[in-house]
Amino acid sequence: MEFLKDLLSQPAVIAGLVVLVGLIALKKPATQVITGTVKAMLGMVILSAGATLICNALANFSSLFESAFHMTGIVPSNEAGMGITLGKFGTIATFVFVFGLVLDIVLARFTKFKYIFLSSDHALYMACAITPFLMVAGLDTVPAIICGSLILGTILATFPAMVHEPMKKITGDNCSFAHFGTIGYWFSAKLGKLIGKGSESIEEINFPKALNFLSDSNVSASLVMAIMFFLVTGFAPADAVAKLAGDQSPWVWAFFQALNFAAGIYVLVAGVNVLLEEITPAFRGFSDKLVPNSVPAYPFAVLFKGTSNALIAGFLVSMLGGIVAMGIQIACGLPVVLFASGIVFHFFCGGLAAIFGNVTGGRRGALVGPFIVGFIMTWTPIVTTSILGNAGLVEYATTFFSDADFNVVSIVLGLIAQAGPLPIYVISAVCILFPFVATAISKTKVPDPTIPEGAPEVGLISGERHDKK
Numbered sequence: 231m232e233f234l235k236d237l238l239s240q241p242a243v244i245a246g247l248v249v250l251v252g253l254i255a256l257k258k259p260a261t262q263v264i265t266g267t268v269k270a271m272l273g274m275v276i277l278s279a280g281a282t283l284i285c286n287a288l289a290n291f292s293s294l295f296e297s298a299f300h301m302t303g304i305v306p307s308n309e310a311g312m313g314i315t316l317g318k319f320g321t322i323a324t325f326v327f328v329f330g331l332v333l334d335i336v337l338a339r340f341t342k343f344k345y346i347f348l349s350s351d352h353a354l355y356m357a358c359a360i361t362p363f364l365m366v367a368g369l370d371t372v373p374a375i376i377c378g379s380l381i382l383g384t385i386l387a388t389f390p391a392m393v394h395e396p397m398k399k400i401t402g403d404n405c406s407f408a409h410f411g412t413i414g415y416w417f418s419a420k421l422g423k424l425i426g427k428g429s430e431s432i433e434e435i436n437f438p439k440a441l442n443f444l445s446d447s448n449v450s451a452s453l454v455m456a457i458m459f460f461l462v463t464g465f466a467p468a469d470a471v472a473k474l475a476g477d478q479s480p481w482v483w484a485f486f487q488a489l490n491f492a493a494g495i496y497v498l499v500a501g502v503n504v505l506l507e508e509i510t511p512a513f514r515g516f517s518d519k520l521v522p523n524s525v526p527a528y529p530f531a532v533l534f535k536g537t538s539n540a541l542i543a544g545f546l547v548s549m550l551g552g553i554v555a556m557g558i559q560i561a562c563g564l565p566v567v568l569f570a571s572g573i574v575f576h577f578f579c580g581g582l583a584a585i586f587g588n589v590t591g592g593r594r595g596a597l598v599g600p601f602i603v604g605f606i607m608t609w610t611p612i613v614t615t616s617i618l619g620n621a622g623l624v625e626y627a628t629t630f631f632s633d634a635d636f637n638v639v640s641i642v643l644g645l646i647a648q649a650g651p652l653p654i655y656v657i658s659a660v661c662i663l664f665p666f667v668a669t670a671i672s673k674t675k676v677p678d679p680t681i682p683e684g685a686p687e688v689g690l691i692s693g694e695r696h697d698k699k
Contacts, residue, residue, distance in 0.1 A: 242274035244324045249508045266508040273505030274316075274324075280498025281313025285625075287491035290474050291459060292628040298465035302565040306575060306611045306632035308355050309495045314625045315358035322364070322371060326378035327357035328509075333383025333662075338521040341665040342672055345390035346521065349408035349529040350509060351502050356410055357382055359636040360643060366621040367647035367654045377658040381643075384661040389635065390527035392416040399589050400533065408527035410635035411579035414607070418587035418599025425598060426591020432584070433539045448496050455488035458568065530578060533585050540588045541581035544600040548580020551604030559608075565615070567608045575632040580604050603634065610637035617644035 249270040253263040288305055295303035315323050331353060338344050347353055360381055364374040390406035396419040397406050407415065463471055463484040475483035518524075552567075559566045580600040587595030611630050614637055619627035631637060646653045 240321070242271040242278075244321060244328070245274045245505055245509070246271040248328045252509070270505050270508040273501045273503070273508070275501070276504060277313075277498050277501030278316065278320075280309070280494045280496070280501055281317055283490050283494030283497060284310045284313050285317070285494075287455075287487050287494060288629050290487055291455075291462065291491075293474065294459075294462040294466045294470060297467055297470040298462045299566075301560075301563070302628060304565050304567045304611050304615055305629045306567060307495075307629055308575075308631050308633060308636070309498050310629045311626070311631040311636070312355055312358040313494075313498060314629070315361050318623075318625065319361045319365060322374050322378065323354075323358045323361040325375040326361060326382055327354050329375065329379035330357060330382030330386055331509075333379060334386035335520055337383060337387040337665050338524050341387070341669040343387040343391055343665050343669075344521065344523060344525045345387055345394075345406050345527045346524045347386040347390065347408045347527050349527070351499075352408060352410045352529075353382070353386055354502065355631065355633075356385060356636060356639070359631050359640050362618055362623055362626060363640060363643040363647045364654065365623070366617065366644065367649075367651050369651050369654060373651070373655075377654050380658040380662045381639075384665060385635075385639065387665060390525070393419065393586065394525070396586050396589055400585060404525060406525055406527040407530075407533075409530045409578075409582065409633075411582060411603075411633050412635050413638055414579055414583045414599075414603040414634040415586040418583040418595065418603065419590045421599045421602070422587035422589070422591025422595020424591070426587070426593075426595040429592030429594040432543055432588050432593045432596040448492055452488060452492040455491045456485055459484035459488045530582060533582060540584040540596050541577070543596055544581040544584025544587075545577040546580075547597050548576040548583070548600040548604030551580075551601040551606075552576060552608040555605045555608035559612075565612050567611050575607065576604055579607070579633055607632070607634050607637065610634075610641060613637075614640045614644060617641075617648070621648075 246267045250263060250267045253266050258266070284307070288307075288310055291305065292303060295301075331347075331350070334345075334347050334353075338346055357378065360378050361374070364378055369377060389410070389412045390408060392412050393415050394406040396415070398404060409415075460481065463480050471480045471483075556566055556568065580603060583600040583603050584596040587597075587599035589595075591599075611632070614630045615626055615628065617640075618630070631640070643654075643657070646657055
């Protein structure tokens with residue numbers, strides 16, 4: 231029994247079992263079953279190795295930042311947040327991830343929310359963002375898995391509904407979006423509609439192509455973290471630096487700490503890709519069979535065609551919003567959320583928010599929405615890290631997830647979790663009941679598959695021409 235307990239407490243084993251069952255259910259050949267199972271386990275082990283690199287680099291950075299500036303520096307990072315969660319609560323988070331994906335298919339089959347969430351990496355991130363707050367509430371393993379799965383599955387099924395209509399306008403196809411900056415994208419689309427009447431598309435502006443290198447997250451993470459490590463190394467007391475760098479040159483040490491952080495992200499993402507390469511096809515197979523009229527919710531890459539101006543503009547104004555927020559935090563003596571560490575967040579979430587703002591409000595929508603999103607999202611990690619830190623989860627005291635939905639969901643759960651297990655049970659029940667109640671009172675049973683008036687003639691996804699009549 232002790233052997234089985236130790237075996238099943240390993241997230242890699244859970245991931246392997248999920249793929250094993252899925253491939254057997256899909257009647258795949260034995261060789262494919264064995265290969266997929268082993269690769270899923272290997273992906274989880276690789277992921278863990280990357281998380282260790284990230285956490286070590288962040289620990290050194292936080293130590294120097296506090297020594298240099300006598301304040302707490304918060305480094306928002308999806309990968310760091312996921313790495314810490316999988317290291318501490320890996321079994322629970324893995325089960326929440328798997329059962330959440332299953333529940334998404336169930337809700338798509340039996341409710342009006344027909345969306346199949348095809349960005350499995352973000353589903354895993356959300357599982358890891360939810361799990362720590364279930365621990366704050368004091369839930370045991372099984373109740374935590376049940377509640378977390380109900381919350382995650384409902385989020386996967388319902389959040390794409392928020393941006394379904396603007397996605398149809400952007401792509402010209404009946405699809406939605408699977409990227410957890412949804413609240414920011416929805417806000418930018420709504421705001422653009424309010425303020426952007428008569429504003430021309432931002433795609434008519436010429437932006438310098440020299441900024442395109444920032445779309446490579448490995449390069450941008452390396453450069454930004456190098457600048458930040460050099461900064462804290464220069465201002466920190468020499469003895470504090472020497473304690474960490476040892477006999478090595480402080481500047482060489484700082485540079486390789488930045489590379490270790492970026493390498494950790496690279497390794498972690500590689501592990502995630504290996505894992506999801508095996509899990510995702512199984513769930514797609516199930517969803518295709520069980521929900522034939524489903525609406526696909528695609529990952530972010532589907533919006534990168536023909537939207538380069540919006541991406542760059544959204545990135546710049548989102549980062550500007552982060553700078554303004556950081557300045558206020560410094561002036562007020564609060565923990566400082568370093569806007570530069572969230573450069574990947576500002577590029578993807580700010581840039582994508584600009585695409586949604588542009589489709590409803592042209593240039594004004596593309597510029598105002600991302601600025602507000604960048605400003606607000608630079609404040610939310612202060613709340614999430616303080617809730618977790620005060621609950622004794624000190625590993626999260628200086629880092630947590632960066633994207634909008636992770637933080638908004640976490641703040642809601644965190645505030646509820648401080649009251650104990652009962653409110654978590656209640657919110658879990660509300661989550662699972664909501665899609666069914668909404669379906670029962672809705673006049674429309676499924677999303678309208680037609681292309682809206684004014685949509686592009688050629689869809690970005692299907693490439694087919696649409697009749698606008």
